[in-house]
Amino acid sequence: MEILSMQFLMALGTIVLMDLLLGGDNAVVIAMAANKLPAALRKKAIFIGTAGAVVIRLIMTFIAVWLLTIPYLQALGGLILLPIAVKLLVPAEQNESVEASDSLMGAVKTIIIADAAMGIDNVLAIAGASHGSFLLVALGFLISIPIIVGGSTLIGRIMDRFPVVLYAGAGLLGWTAGSMIVHDKILGTLLTSAVGSWSALAVQILLAAGVMLTGFWLSRRRETA
Numbered sequence: 001m002e003i004l005s006m007q008f009l010m011a012l013g014t015i016v017l018m019d020l021l022l023g024g025d026n027a028v029v030i031a032m033a034a035n036k037l038p039a040a041l042r043k044k045a046i047f048i049g050t051a052g053a054v055v056i057r058l059i060m061t062f063i064a065v066w067l068l069t070i071p072y073l074q075a076l077g078g079l080i081l082l083p084i085a086v087k088l089l090v091p092a093e094q095n096e097s098v099e100a101s102d103s104l105m106g107a108v109k110t111i112i113i114a115d116a117a118m119g120i121d122n123v124l125a126i127a128g129a130s131h132g133s134f135l136l137v138a139l140g141f142l143i144s145i146p147i148i149v150g151g152s153t154l155i156g157r158i159m160d161r162f163p164v165v166l167y168a169g170a171g172l173l174g175w176t177a178g179s180m181i182v183h184d185k186i187l188g189t190l191l192t193s194a195v196g197s198w199s200a201l202a203v204q205i206l207l208a209a210g211v212m213l214t215g216f217w218l219s220r221r222r223e224t225a
Contacts, residue, residue: 008136014129014172015140021088021159021169022122033110036102045104049111054145056116057123061137064127071186077124078180082211084121085173089166089215090222125173128180167212174211178204 030053034045068074130136159165182188182200191199 003135008133011129011131011133011136012139012143014176015126015136016144017169017172018125018129018176019122019140019144021166021173022084022125030111030115033114034107037104037107041104042107045107045111048104049108049115050145052108052112053115053119054141056112057119058138058141060116060119060123061126061130061141062134064123065130065132065134065137068127068180069132069185072184074128075181075184075187077128078177078184081121081124081128081173081177081180082207084125085170085177085211086215086218088170088173089212090218125176128176131183167215170215171208171212174208175204177211178207181207 030046030050033049034042037045064077068077126137126140130140179200182191182203188200191203
């Protein structure tokens with residue numbers, strides 16, 4: 001993929017959007033973990049913890065990008081991404097609880113561990129959207145992490161006020177899941193040879209639409225219940 005080409009820029013935009021959509025909970029975790037610290041130490045803990053979390057997340061994503069080159073694992077990753085996409089439209093009823101620490105290193109440790117545990121969906125989505133480009137992964141993180149940390153409240157308000165953003169993001173995740181499945185070295189080749197080259201686009205459209213419709217139906221059913 002040529003740098004600064006339209007394909008490269010579109011993939012980068014997709015990664016940044018995924019980071020913003022899936023990173024809201026992680027921003028809340030960061031704030032909660034440092035909540036008991038004095039103001040001066042709180043900023044320091046957030047900075048150090050976020051830096052450590054970014055490094056761990058990058059390592060996890062690079063490993064995921066490599067793993068997705070193994071036959072069948074890319075298709076499996078796409079299937080795992082589908083419920084994550086639906087969950088974006090139907091959030092869990094209970095909130096994640098993080099125990100705040102009253103020491104700087106304790107807060108930093110909590111931030112790094114909690115972010116790594118909660119960031120698996122981000123890692124999988126970004127690895128799938130990067131098409132094997134480590135440069136895209138790194139640039140996506142560099143652009144989105146400061147936005148998440150500095151503007152998590154604003155991002156949340158935008159999503160609450162304009163639900164279409166969430167649906168577009170969920171559809172994008174469904175599209176990415178379809179892309180991961182059809183680009184799997186074994187299954188993708190079998191699908192293309194059996195049905196035709198148009199099948200790849202059809203699978204991506206079907207999964208994107210399916211995610212949005214499933215999320216809409218589940219959210220409506222929860223509201224009526």
